[in-house]
Structure formats: structure tokens, C-alpha cells
Amino acid sequence: MAQIFPKWTNYIPLIGGAVAPLALGTVVAAFWYWGSPWFTDVGYAPTQPIPYSHKLHVGDLGLDCRYCHNTVEHASRAAIPPTATCMNCHANVLKESPRLAPLREAMATDQPVPWIRIHQLPDYAYFDHSVHVAAGVGCATCHGRVDQMAVVSLHAPLSMSWCLDCHRDPVPSLRPPSQVTNMAWDKDTANYDPARDPERKRPVTELHPPLHCSGCHR
Ligand code: HEC
Ligand code: HEC
Ligand code: HEC
Ligand code: HEC
Ligand code: HEC
Numbered sequence: 193m194a195q196i197f198p199k200w201t202n203y204i205p206l207i208g209g210a211v212a213p214l215a216l217g218t219v220v221a222a223f224w225y226w227g228s229p230w231f232t233d234v235g236y237a238p239t240q241p242i243p244y245s246h247k248l249h250v251g252d253l254g255l256d257c258r259y260c261h262n263t264v265e266h267a268s269r270a271a272i273p274p275t276a277t278c279m280n281c282h283a284n285v286l287k288e289s290p291r292l293a294p295l296r297e298a299m300a301t302d303q304p305v306p307w308i309r310i311h312q313l314p315d316y317a318y319f320d321h322s323v324h325v326a327a328g329v330g331c332a333t334c335h336g337r338v339d340q341m342a343v344v345s346l347h348a349p350l351s352m353s354w355c356l357d358c359h360r361d362p363v364p365s366l367r368p369p370s371q372v373t374n375m376a377w378d379k380d381t382a383n384y385d386p387a388r389d390p391e392r393k394r395p396v397t398e399l400h401p402p403l404h405c406s407g408c409h410r
Contacts, residue, residue: 234345250338260272318409329358362401
């Protein structure tokens, strides 16, 4: 009589026994990961594979955020620059520096530099940079004085209540859209009133940041 179940099916219970704890482990790890201080603790500042400094490149050299994070105005994500962007300068500047060895290696092997993420919302929360930038929310409002950071650290908790605090009353947090990447811009010095800004394409009365759940949980 032909066998209905081929012989390998004998191993199914065994495989199940091995996979189930693994799956459970993954779920536990996921909760531990998202719940861990890495992504919620203000001040979280991991050591990066290359000692890249915003303080030097933005604060001293005066590079604009968009030189590197060039998708921030048009996309949900603010892209981390590819190695080639750094090589625009470092093919000539400090081309022997040992601190830049991982950069040269990344270029030679065509592998991305393994930068460690600092800001990370859980998958179930939706965020879009371009909308905030267009409305005139400054990078510094959410990320702090990045131009003074030798190592980037988490400035705001990125919690739901943090998002909602602004969404309930966004107008005081707005600046002219042209000043979004200007780290030194100051509301009081500029004596800025968003309601009277001719530069704004959309009047502030037309801004409606979502408060309903499906606005951010899509
Ligand atoms: C010369 C390129 C360059 C410029 C200019 C630059 N950055 Fe960055 N930025 C990087 C690189 C590379 C990283 C990843 C390494 C790190 O975190 O330091 C990064 C990381 C970041 C992060 C953390 C990303 C994460 O993992 O969560 C933020 C926030 C950030 N940049 C904001 C800014 C702001 C704001 C400006 C302008 C004031 C700016 N950057 C200008 C290259 C640049
Ligand atoms: C517009 C030019 C420019 C770009 C683009 C640029 N750098 Fe630099 N970088 C410099 C200059 C100038 C210095 C300082 C040189 C000095 O100290 O003599 C520097 C210094 C550094 C140093 C310190 C090296 C040392 O030996 O002290 C690191 C690390 C570095 N850059 C990494 C990066 C990375 C990573 C990127 C891409 C995300 C990048 N740079 C993009 C111009 C640039
Ligand atoms: C309204 C608050 C807010 C503003 C304004 C803002 N960011 Fe972010 N940024 C965030 C949040 C939240 C994340 C994490 C996004 C995620 O995990 O999906 C983030 C992540 C990033 C990252 C990591 C890559 C990514 O997209 O996840 C970079 C780089 C960054 N921001 C740069 C900038 C720059 C440059 C500006 C100004 C042009 C800016 N941000 C303006 C809130 C903001
Ligand atoms: C400092 C103020 C501020 C903070 C902080 C902020 N937002 Fe917003 N958000 C705005 C403004 C202003 C708008 C634009 C509303 C409009 O254009 O009508 C907006 C719009 C949005 C939208 C609608 C975008 C779309 O495509 O429909 C989403 C989603 C959103 N924010 C999510 C978030 C999340 C998630 C966080 C926290 C991680 C956050 N925001 C933090 C001010 C803020
Ligand atoms: C402006 C954006 C925004 C809106 C609106 C919003 N949420 Fe959230 N929510 C978030 C973000 C961002 C997180 C992740 C927070 C974190 O990682 O600490 C989150 C997390 C959560 C969580 C996970 C538990 C927790 O507190 O971390 C639940 C549950 C939740 N939201 C339910 C809701 C419900 C229900 C509504 C409607 C009443 C809602 N959210 C509206 C942004 C939003």
C-alpha cells in the first residue's frame, strides 16, 4: 500500500517543537526591544561606526541638513546619506585619516556604513517628514540643536502624548517654512506670527494635524 504521508512528515512534530519556542522568543524579544530604553529614552546616543560630528559639519562648516538628508522635504523619511555624499569631500579631505577608514572601506566594498538608528517609531505609528517640513515645523523643534551635537542624541521622547501635545495646538511651534533647517532661528527674536506670514502657501487656519486614531495608526 502506498504511503499517504511521506516519511519526512514524521519530523513535523519535531520541527513544531523547535519553531514554536523560537516564535515565542521573537515576540518576547520584539516587545523587549520596543519597550527598551533605546527608542524612548531622551538622551539615547549610541556610538556610531564612524565618529561623524554634526557639530563639525553643520555647526562649523555650515552644511545644510538637506545636503545629506535630501529626501526630508519630499518623503516620509529623512534619508541617511550614502557614502558617496561623504566622499564628495573626503575623497580629498583627510583621505588618510584612520577615523575615516570605515568610510573608505564602505566605498571600496560598496556596502553601506552600518549607522545605528536613534529615532525609531514602532511600525504601527505613521509619521511623515515632508508634511511637517511643509507646515513649517523646524528640525530643531523635534530633534534639538543638532548643530551642537558631536554625537546625535534623542531630544524628544517621540511618545504619543508628545505628538498630540503639538497637534492640539500647533501654531506656536511653527516658523517660516524657509527657516526649517535654520538651527539658530528663534521665535522671539524673529517676533514671528504665523498667521501673518505672507510666505505661507497655506494659511495656518487650514492646518489640521490629526487627533483621530487612524491619522497616525493607519
Ligand atoms: C554631511 C552630512 C550630514 C549633514 C549636513 C547633516 N546630517 Fe544628520 N546625519 C548624517 C549621518 C551620516 C547620520 C547618521 C550618523 C549619526 O547618527 O550621527 C545622521 C543622523 C542624523 C539624525 C539621527 C538619525 C537617526 O538615526 O535617528 C538626525 C535627527 C539628524 N541627522 C538631523 C540632522 C539635522 C537636523 C541636520 C541639519 C541641522 C543634519 N542632520 C545635517 C549626516 C548629515
Ligand atoms: C562639504 C565637505 C564635507 C562633507 C560632505 C563631509 N565632510 Fe567630513 N569633514 C570635512 C572637513 C572639512 C573636516 C575637518 C577637516 C579637518 O579637521 O582638517 C571633516 C572631518 C570629518 C571627520 C573627522 C576626521 C578626523 O580624522 O578627525 C569625520 C569622521 C568625518 N568628517 C566624517 C564624515 C562623514 C561620515 C561624512 C558623510 C556623512 C562627511 N564627513 C561628509 C568635510 C566634509
Ligand atoms: C514633527 C517632528 C519632526 C520634525 C519637524 C523633523 N523630524 Fe526627523 N524624525 C522625527 C521622527 C518622529 C522620526 C522617527 C521616524 C520613524 O521612526 O518613522 C524622525 C527621524 C529622522 C531621521 C532618521 C531617518 C528617518 O527618517 O527615520 C533623520 C535623519 C531626521 N529625522 C532628520 C530630520 C531633519 C533633517 C529635519 C528637518 C528638515 C527633521 N528631521 C524634522 C520627527 C521630526
Ligand atoms: C511641533 C509640532 C508637531 C509635532 C511634535 C508632531 N506633529 Fe504631526 N503635524 C504637525 C503639523 C503642523 C501638521 C500639518 C497639518 C496639516 O498640514 O494640515 C502635522 C501633520 C501630521 C500628520 C498628517 C500627515 C498626513 O499625511 O496626513 C500625521 C500623520 C502626523 N502629523 C503624525 C505625527 C506623529 C506620529 C508625531 C509624533 C511622533 C507628530 N506628528 C508630531 C505638527 C506636529
Ligand atoms: C499624532 C499621532 C497619533 C494619534 C492621533 C494617535 N496616536 Fe497612538 N501612538 C502614536 C505614537 C507615535 C505611538 C508610539 C509611542 C511610543 O513608541 O512610545 C502610539 C502608541 C499607541 C499605542 C501603544 C501603547 C502606547 O501608549 O505606547 C496605542 C494602544 C495607541 N497609540 C492607541 C491610540 C488610539 C486609541 C488613538 C485615538 C484615540 C491614538 N492612538 C491616536 C501616535 C498617535
